[in-house]
Amino acid sequence: MDIKQGNLLRQFEMFKDEYENKALEVLRSGWYILGKEVKAFEEEFAAYLGAKYCAGLASGLDALYLSFRVLNIGEGDEVIVPANTYIASVMGITMAGATPVFVEPDEFYNINPDKIEEKINEKTKAVLSVNLYGQACDLEKISGVCKKYNLYLVEDCAQSHGARFNGVLTNKYCDISCYSFYPSKNLGCFGDGGAIVTDNEDLYKLFKIYRNYGSEVRYHNMVVGVNSRLDELQAGLLRVKLMHLDELNEERAQIAQKYNNGIKNSKLELPTIREGATTVWHQFVVRTKDRDELVSYLAGKGIGTLIHYPIPPHLSEAYAYLGYKEGDFEITERCAKEILSLPIYNGMTDEEINYVIDALNAF
Numbered sequence: 001m002d003i004k005q006g007n008l009l010r011q012f013e014m015f016k017d018e019y020e021n022k023a024l025e026v027l028r029s030g031w032y033i034l035g036k037e038v039k040a041f042e043e044e045f046a047a048y049l050g051a052k053y054c055a056g057l058a059s060g061l062d063a064l065y066l067s068f069r070v071l072n073i074g075e076g077d078e079v080i081v082p083a084n085t086y087i088a089s090v091m092g093i094t095m096a097g098a099t100p101v102f103v104e105p106d107e108f109y110n111i112n113p114d115k116i117e118e119k120i121n122e123k124t125k126a127v128l129s130v131n132l133y134g135q136a137c138d139l140e141k142i143s144g145v146c147k148k149y150n151l152y153l154v155e156d157c158a159q160s161h162g163a164r165f166n167g168v169l170t171n172k173y174c175d176i177s178c179y180s181f182y183p184s185k186n187l188g189c190f191g192d193g194g195a196i197v198t199d200n201e202d203l204y205k206l207f208k209i210y211r212n213y214g215s216e217v218r219y220h221n222m223v224v225g226v227n228s229r230l231d232e233l234q235a236g237l238l239r240v241k242l243m244h245l246d247e248l249n250e251e252r253a254q255i256a257q258k259y260n261n262g263i264k265n266s267k268l269e270l271p272t273i274r275e276g277a278t279t280v281w282h283q284f285v286v287r288t289k290d291r292d293e294l295v296s297y298l299a300g301k302g303i304g305t306l307i308h309y310p311i312p313p314h315l316s317e318a319y320a321y322l323g324y325k326e327g328d329f330e331i332t333e334r335c336a337k338e339i340l341s342l343p344i345y346n347g348m349t350d351e352e353i354n355y356v357i358d359a360l361n362a363f
């Protein structure tokens with residue numbers, strides 16, 4: 001068998017006719033940037049999330065970066081961020097000129113909510129929480145800390161479209177929620193795309209200005225903005241996928257349940273979910289001291305895996321200038337050495353799931 005860690009073609013084939021019809025409709029419309037598809041998607045995605053406003057952008061990274069721009073957070077300011085995250089979370093902060101302040105994860109791989117307060121000082125302006133692998137952070141605690149110290153709460157939902165904490169969609173706890181529609185995300189498009197959602201009308205208006213060269217009215221540029229627009233083709237295709245998002249997330253949950261029930265190997269630690277949190281299973285991450293051995297063993301059986309992520313941001317070459325060294329964030333560094341993401345994708349067959357389970361149990 002040849003099982004990839006992710007397989008985008010399967011999902012496309014599930015709704016092939018709908019995607020192809022929509023693509024043709026947009027191509028034949030003669031309008032490709034900031035038109036009716038983007039407007040409709042923004043309304044539909046905001047409605048899906050119970051948010052007042054959504055602004056389509058060109059990527060998840062832009063959503064993060066522009067969040068700090070519209071909040072006027074930049075040079076001299078600090079933003080608290082999990083040490084255990086994809087490096088784009090951190091880049092959103094540093095592109096805006098602000099300094100990331102890292103916090104170690106808890107056993108759910110998310111920011112440890114009890115270790116945030118000790119990192120707050122007079123320079124702290126915001127917390128960026130990340131719902132890693134699809135699981136909601138403890139947003140009651142995190143938003144409580146933010147309220148106490150009057151900090152903005154921005155969240156990185158690139159992996160968590162639809163996740164909840166205490167029954168409430170994560171975005172309801174936050175000032176701004178940032179989404180990526182990179183093809184492999186739960187709500188992925190067929191190229192690059194991103195968006196923010198917020199209930200704050202002033203912030204929403206600023207995103208619309210910043211994404212379009214800083215102008216609301218053509219040729220009247222109010223700020224030095226960027227070109228960061230979700231295009232009509234991607235927005236149209238996202239409208240198709242959004243209609244199926246709940247069933248796609250449910251399918252991931254079923255694959256995860258089969259893994260959870262089927263994998264029985266004392267060498268492997270299975271993922272756990274925090275009480276009150278839900279996950280949309282962007283990844284199914286196991287943990288083992290024999291990680292590198294497991295990778296080659298599974299590869300030998302035709303099973304693809306990935307490590308999310310092998311080098312923590314504080315040890316990345318890009319952030320050498322921050323001056324961190326090995327040992328500064330030991331929990332994060334241990335994760336990077338022991339975690340492994342198993343195959344999980346929409347359209348994964350029972351035969352494939354069982355093959356992976358049997359291989360893991362024989363390891």
Ligand SMILES: *Cc1c(COP(=O)(O)O)cnc(C)c1O
Pocket residue numbers: 059060061062085086088089130156158159179180181182192193194
């Ligand atoms: C994918 C991802 C991003 C970046 O999104 P892009 O659309 O690729 O720019 C940011 N944060 C996390 C946690 C991600 O997984």
